[in-house]
Amino acid sequence: MLPSETETLMFNEAASSASVIAAQFDRNQERVRALAADLRENPPPFVVTCARGSSDHAATYAKYLFETRLGLVTASASPSVGSVYEARQKLQGALYLVISQSGKSPDLLRNAEAAKAAGARVVALVNVEDSPLAQLADTVIPLGAGAERSVAATKSYLASLAAILQLCAYWRDDPTLIAALDALPAALTQAWQCDWTALTEGLVDAHNLFVVGRGPGLAAAQEAALKFKETCGLHAEGYSSAEVKHGPMALVGKDFPVLAFAQPDETGAGTRALADEFAARGARVWLAGEGGNLPVAVAPHPLCAPLLTVQSFYRAINALALRRGHNPDLPPHLNKVTETV
Structure with a gap:
């Protein structure tokens, strides 16, 4: 028998994100401020992220923040390059950002070790503070999400985005962005109350869909697509609202479902225009954002x-999973920790 919507671990863990992030910001402020000051004084030539799953979607968010706000090229490392091929990377002076909930995935550990040996500065965003990754890193930014028992990551994913946002704000020494950190928990509480019932009801019988976003919002689209697969058994693909035009959009016709996240920045108009184009073809389009x-x-x-959009989405996807006959806490064939080598 399935639990009710408010009884799932996923619902209750996601609902706690605002308080988790408020505590995280307060606890990590001095640590992040010190790291940011050192990075300003000793700037890395580039940034490399290393992660898998939801944490890799957080790395997408980091890429857009660091490249647009700090002007630092940020690349995503393929963990297999270090763990399987054992290739040596030229990382002298680089910031090597490893993002992990458990901090014990073997491939991430091997890559972090190799990066450190190659002269990179390893910073770990990790939820388990006594994990092997935390012990290996030069600097640890604890996510502070606490135990997360649902297989589907929610509060730890949002805590990862929040940690990246806090680091960027202090690294850039941006008063406006720093002030936004204080307002974010209250905004997350509001986001949890947003009614996305229309999306839940519209996808009960769906088989495939696209999720699109752009800029920092791409991280939200990627995360949403994964959650559709993971919790609902629903095939979804996450795309940039620009990249989807390079072939995939040929699949979008009458009644094809599309969920679009319009980021409130320079990319928003393009995403809204794409949503309008798909709606004109007869596609079923849900747009989160202006208009x-x-x-x-x-x-x-x-x-x-992106954090607010994902928070609203988590409540909707929890409800959708149950409507489709799935327990979002226990996806088939999946474990909480994926030990890829």
């Missing part, structure tokens, strides 16, 4: 928007 049919909480800063 959309899914309500969104007001972001204290455009870079906060």
